[in-house]
Amino acid sequence: MPLLLLAACGSSPQPSTQSTASLPEAHVDPATAGTISGRVLFEGQAPVMPVIDMASNPQCERQHKVPFRAETVIVNSNKTLRNVYIHIKDGLAPAHWAAPAQPARLDQNGCVYAPHVQGIVEGQALEILNSDPVNHNVHAESQKNPAWNESQPPRAEHKFKKFGSAEIMFPFTCSVHPWMKAWLGVSEHPFFAVTGEDGSFRIEGVPPGTYTVEAIHEKFGRKEGKLTLSPTGTATIEFTYGS
Amino acid sequence: MAAKIIYRRGLHLWSMLLALCTLMLVVVGGLVTSRDAGLSVPDWPLSYGKLMPPMEGGILYEHGHRMIATMVGMFTIVSMVWLWRVESRKWLRILGVIALLAVITQGLLGGLTVLMLLPWWVSTMHATLAQLFFSTTVAIAIFTSSWWLAEPTTTAEQTATPIRRLSLIAPILVVCQLALGAAARHKAIGSIYHICGSPIVAGVILWLSLRISVHYSENRELRRAALTLTTITFTQIFLGIAAYMTRIAYADAVQPMPLMVTFTVFHVAVGALTLASSIALAIIVRRNLTLVGAASA
Structure with missing residues (x-):
């Protein structure tokens, strides 16, 4: 039975996070698990993002047939907001969630990070690759996890990095190309999603319960709302940002 | 006593050149920070494991800064040796040593701030010492000038x-x-x-x-x-x-x-x-x- 709850407004500070390695192993009963879905709406005039000036590195410029615009704010044609990270902030029983064996990927292609926003589970590997013919430096500007900055020349071996503590969210930057920025959310659990081209999200396999769900946008900040997910049910939540 | 001091044109011109190059170094250092290029070369003292990486994007500024800094460091060594060989004023010879120590410290701070991912206190010390070092080179240029040695008004x-x-x-x-x-x-x-x-x-x-x-x-x-x-x-x-x-x-x-x-x-x-x-x-x-x-x- 769908349950619609509107999000409460207001930003909140960085949630407290700590490693869950010492907690009991988490288990979800597939027979009762449900789904959290929703959309992130945008009200008002959509801001026009500036074209990135890649003239300082013509090899970057040549990889784009049309001028590339900053991805800070992308409002979809259906007035929804892209690249919003959604996760269960509160309500899950304390447990250690196993990290997926499959690494997440962060590519540097056309002197742009792809994807712009993504989430991983703590302990999951992040595979970083350089598909460009130019040098990059990858700077993980994490606060709770040790920050690092490493070079990655063209055709260099992929990097595999793990983050041991939950941290939502922190940027990756490249000082060779100062416009490059990506955001990573490292979560204790696998219940997160990022809005795409239609502004919707869907988090599956969630145990029934009452949860605080948080939306985070790199420019517009944090919003949260509460919902109750019934066994095998679908709970829907909408967030609204505006200019 | 002042009459014993000899004006050495070469030393003065060299000191002027050192001051000029240091000002250029300060400018390029300012460009590194303003262009957000401070971490574009993650390793130090080499750059991407090389003496000469491809000068693209932020690397142009960061490695360019390192190259000019190396040149200024070498010029300062020459200046210090020159002062110790020909200068009769002991305090000026000591100033030459202070300049050399300052430029070495400055180089180490520059490397440290890259390796430590730009902690504010190292970067601030690096930026402030740069200004003090430049002033030291200007002072040396003044003290080695014919104007300084002439009878003052x-x-x-x-x-x-x-x-x-x-x-x-x-x-x-x-x-x-x-x-x-x-x-x-x-x-x-x-x-x-x-x-x-x-x-x-x-x-x-x-x-x-x-x-x-x-x-x-x-x-x-x-x-x-x-x-x-x-x-x-x-x-x-x-x-x-x-x-x-x-x-x-x-x-x-x-x-x-x-x-x-x-x-x-x-x-x-x-x-x-x-x-x-x-x-x-x-x-x-x-x-x-x-x-x-x-x-x-």
């Missing part, structure tokens, strides 16, 4: 308007102001501290210059040094306002904007000139102004 200091102490306070305040600016630039503190410091520093410099212009106007060298310092200081204030305004205007920019970079880098460079000219004025005050009771000595 002395004026007796007036008891009612002493400027010796004030001329020392000015460079100390400028150093503090530069350190605040560096700390603000590296996000250790808000810009407000640097902004609030500027009228104090400008006020002291203006007061010092006015005193010199009014009470010691017959001493041409003093007057010109004071005018130069005042002109540079007010240029610096204009550049500071411009840099701040462009930062506000481009607060949401996704990459460093050329106008903001230009004003900020000029502000850094003219900051170095402000310190150097305030130190130069303090030196000239001590040279051209005789203590009361010693004027006829």
Whole structure:
């Protein structure tokens, strides 16, 4: 039975996070698990993002047939907001969630990070690759996890990095190309999603319960709302940002 | 005793070249920060494991800064050796050693800030020491000049308007102001501290210059040094306002904007000139102004 709850407004500070390695192993009963879905709406005039000036590195410029615009704010044609990270902030029983064996990927292609926003589970590997013919430096500007900055020349071996503590969210930057920025959310659990081209999200396999769900946008900040997910049910939540 | 000191044109020209290259280094260092290129080369002392990486994007600024720094370091070694071989003034030889120690420390701070991912305190020390090192090279250029060795046009200091102490306070305040600016630039503190410091520093410099212009106007060298310092200081204030305004205007920019970079880098460079000219004025005050009771000595 769908349950619609509107999000409460207001930003909140960085949630407290700590490693869950010492907690009991988490288990979800597939027979009762449900789904959290929703959309992130945008009200008002959509801001026009500036074209990135890649003239300082013509090899970057040549990889784009049309001028590339900053991805800070992308409002979809259906007035929804892209690249919003959604996760269960509160309500899950304390447990250690196993990290997926499959690494997440962060590519540097056309002197742009792809994807712009993504989430991983703590302990999951992040595979970083350089598909460009130019040098990059990858700077993980994490606060709770040790920050690092490493070079990655063209055709260099992929990097595999793990983050041991939950941290939502922190940027990756490249000082060779100062416009490059990506955001990573490292979560204790696998219940997160990022809005795409239609502004919707869907988090599956969630145990029934009452949860605080948080939306985070790199420019517009944090919003949260509460919902109750019934066994095998679908709970829907909408967030609204505006200019 | 002064007659024994010989003017060495080569040494003076070399000292001038060192000061000029150091100013260029300060400018490029300002570009590194303003262009957000400080971490574009993650390793140190090599760059991407090489002596010469591809000069693309931010690497152009960061590695270019390292190359000029290496050149300035070598020039400073030559300067120190030259001073020790030919200079009869022991204090000047010691100043040469101080300059060398400063440039070595500066290089280490530069490497450290890269390896430690730009901690504000290392970056601030690196930026402030850069200004002090530049002033040291300017001082060496002054002390090796024929002008310094020539008989000074002395004026007796007036008891009612002493400027010796004030001329020392000015460079100390400028150093503090530069350190605040560096700390603000590296996000250790808000810009407000640097902004609030500027009228104090400008006020002291203006007061010092006015005193010199009014009470010691017959001493041409003093007057010109004071005018130069005042002109540079007010240029610096204009550049500071411009840099701040462009930062506000481009607060949401996704990459460093050329106008903001230009004003900020000029502000850094003219900051170095402000310190150097305030130190130069303090030196000239001590040279051209005789203590009361010693004027006829």
